[in-house]
Amino acid sequence: DAGVIQSPRHEVTEMGQEVTLRCKPISGHNSLFWYRQTMMRGLELLIYFNNNVPIDDSGMPEDRFSAKMPNASFSTLKIQPSEPRDSAVYFCASTPTGWTEAFFGQGTRLTVV
Amino acid sequence: DQQVKQNSPSLSVQEGRISILNCDYTNSMFDYFLWYKKYPAEGPTFLISISSIKDKNEDGRFTVFLNKSAKHLSLHIVPSQPGDSAVYFCAASKNAGNMLTFGGGTRLMVKP
Numbered sequence: 001d002a003g004v005i006q007s008p009r010h011e012v013t014e015m016g017q018e019v020t021l022r023c024k025p026i027s028g029h030n031s032l033f034w035y036r037q038t039m040m041r042g043l044e045l046l047i048y049f050n051n052n053v054p055i056d057d058s059g060m061p062e063d064r065f066s067a068k069m070p071n072a073s074f075s076t077l078k079i080q081p082s083e084p085r086d087s088a089v090y091f092c093a094s095t096p097t098g099w100t101e102a103f104f105g106q107g108t109r110l111t112v113v
Numbered sequence: 114d115q116q117v118k119q120n121s122p123s124l125s126v127q128e129g130r131i132s133i134l135n136c137d138y139t140n141s142m143f144d145y146f147l148w149y150k151k152y153p154a155e156g157p158t159f160l161i162s163i164s165s166i167k168d169k170n171e172d173g174r175f176t177v178f179l180n181k182s183a184k185h186l187s188l189h190i191v192p193s194q195p196g197d198s199a200v201y202f203c204a205a206s207k208n209a210g211n212m213l214t215f216g217g218g219t220r221l222m223v224k225p
Contacts, residue, residue, distance in 0.1 A: 004156070042217030042218050043215035043217075043218070100145050101159045102213060
């Protein structure tokens with residue numbers, strides 16, 4: 001199993017540009033999570049999907065952030081427009097239904113200049 | 114308001130000695146706790162967990178202790194090895210299969 005796959009691994013963009021991060025969860029996992037890691041706030045949950053449906057998006061910082069899961073094997077996190085304070089490492093994780101131990105991807109390091 | 118806190122941002126330990134990483138939580142609804150380990154440029158990986166019905170869980174060199182009355186858990190690594198140098202995250206969940214709330218992490222450095 002290839003694990004959770006995220007792309008790109010690194011993204012540098014200018015302030016105001018749209019950024020799209022991608023995630024392919026582990027096959028058969030029904031729950032998908034987007035996390036953001038910063039020095040100040042550690043690992044914070046942005047949004048949680050179960051069976052492709054958003055269950056909790058209370059962690060999404062503002063309307064500039066949106067996430068979709070069009071099918072069981074793909075999710076995107078979009079930031080439009082991006083700002084320098086969005087610079088962070090963004091992780092995607094997935095779990096089978098009923099599990100708590102999430103499996104993480106390698107993350108996307110986003111730098112907004 | 115951080116519901117899971119790791120008050121020590123870093124810890125340095127000599128190889129062969131015990132490493133103790135601490136974690137406090139405020140939400141009494143949490144009943145399942147996990148530790149994750151993270152190396153640079155990699156995602157966090159699951160290390161060990163404990164249910165609130167237990168006060169100790171052991172897996173090789175790693176032991177997690179839970180003190181529910183104090184809302185405190187700790188991870189003991191003994192003996193510590195240089196390969197254990199990483200950032201350790203404490204996480205909590207309200208029940209199995211639910212989403213995780215993470216602490217801010219503690220960077221462990223094990224010196225040879």
